[in-house]
């Protein structure tokens with residue numbers, strides 16, 4: 001659709017952009033990225049025919065740009081500049097209707113039914129139809145931005161050039177605008193080239209990205225390849241961390257502030273942080289810990305500073321246990337967003353805990369265990385689905401700075417150790433009569449201070465793995481012992 005070759009040019013003698021070459025296919029949403037002053041707007045102006053270039057060529061639909069008349073070009077290309085404005089006092093609808101100008105012919109221009117239908121449709125899609133009678137001068141920045149987008153779409157262009165279209169828009173309109181553009185690319189074959197400052201929006205919506213650095217192409221590729229940590233750090237000269245989007249396969253970039261609130265964290269999590277009460281075990285830290293957990297509240301990955309293992313009756317039944325647990329936490333005076341919350345039916349004074357350290361590392365482990373509903377995971381298909389609270393809850397606090405890989409390995413190590421304990425303690429699955437590997441509702445938490453020693457791995461043979469192996473074995477064995485003694489006494 002658009003073929004740019006050896007494009008070089010600028011405003012004076014020195015070129016602003018040089019030797020650019022890229023192709024944009026029909027129906028693509030193509031993003032241009034780059035730091036301030038890298039030449040993004042200059043490229044867009046050259047492609048739209050506003051700014052002549054010194055060397056190279058721009059071919060649109062197989063024809064050189066300079067072979068098009070202004071009106072011909074206006075039928076194909078619509079432009080939404082960075083600071084779209086209008087000095088006349090027009091209504092919103094009149095402003096949008098100006099987009100139909102290129103499609104009208106003859107001296108006596110007529111307003112057709114088709115024109116009206118298109119204008120109404122694009123006003124709806126951009127959410128400006130409700131204030132179509134208002135004077136454009138009275139609108140907010142974001143509202144105006146949407147009106148000018150509607151004007152560009154009313155042109156029914158084949159190519160849309162946008163300079164930071166989400167600039168003035170609030171979160172929901174950023175999403176809506178990009179959703180509309182994506183829809184037009186898919187359904188109408190619209191080709192969009194858009195400048196983005198927000199790398200995450202670009203990563204989320206664009207098919208291809210072009211990264212400019214000081215007027216030259218750094219890379220042109222799929223978002224996942226362009227948005228690499230080292231590349232973005234070197235082009236934007238700032239610290240950044242790449243994370244996958246939680247719901248869609250798109251790269252997301254996180255800024256890393258030079259200083260953060262966790263910086264002064266020298267806390268070593270140990271038993272003095274914990275209270276064992278009749279209805280709950282609470283462990284509180286001053287600084288939030290990075291967590292990976294399967295709790296009822298705060299599960300998945302996050303940052304938390306209150307850890308609660310709550311005792312519920314064996315008959316606990318609730319249609320929405322997450323909501324019920326959140327309400328419980330609020331009642332107890334905690335912010336649910338600070339908490340990882342688990343449940344158990346066992347007596348909490350039977351919990352076992354251990355603070356273990358070697359030369360560089362230390363961990364604190366807490367386990368509560370009930371094995372009334374023990375299960376052999378390899379034969380769980382023989383069980384009916386039934387979530388009964390006879391649970392082993394394992395907390396592992398690590399005083400160190402763990403990688404994501406170490407978090408995962410830590411969970412694997414702890415799970416392997418738990419299964420070994422159940423074997424050594426001769427805990428059987430009552431349905432299959434084979435050794436149990438856990439219970440049906442076990443939960444686990446790994447929480448790290450993310451300060452002090454760097455911990456890359458936590459497999460069984462690593463320094464952290466060895467500590468986890470010993471402490472989880474000790475605590476799980478002891479907690480099962482306590483549980484059995486109590487059950488044996490008939491409590």
Ligand SMILES: Nc1ncnc2c1ncn2[C@@H]1O[C@H](COP(=O)(O)OP(=O)(O)OP(=O)(O)O)[C@@H](O)[C@H]1O
Pocket residue numbers: 011012016034035036037038039040041042043
């Ligand atoms: N009309 C102009 N006359 C002279 N120089 C200009 C003109 N417009 C832009 N420049 C210069 O060209 C360079 C590139 O500008 P351009 O607007 O293309 O950058 P950009 O990547 O879009 O930046 P930003 O992210 O800040 O919008 C800048 O150094 C700028 O000062």
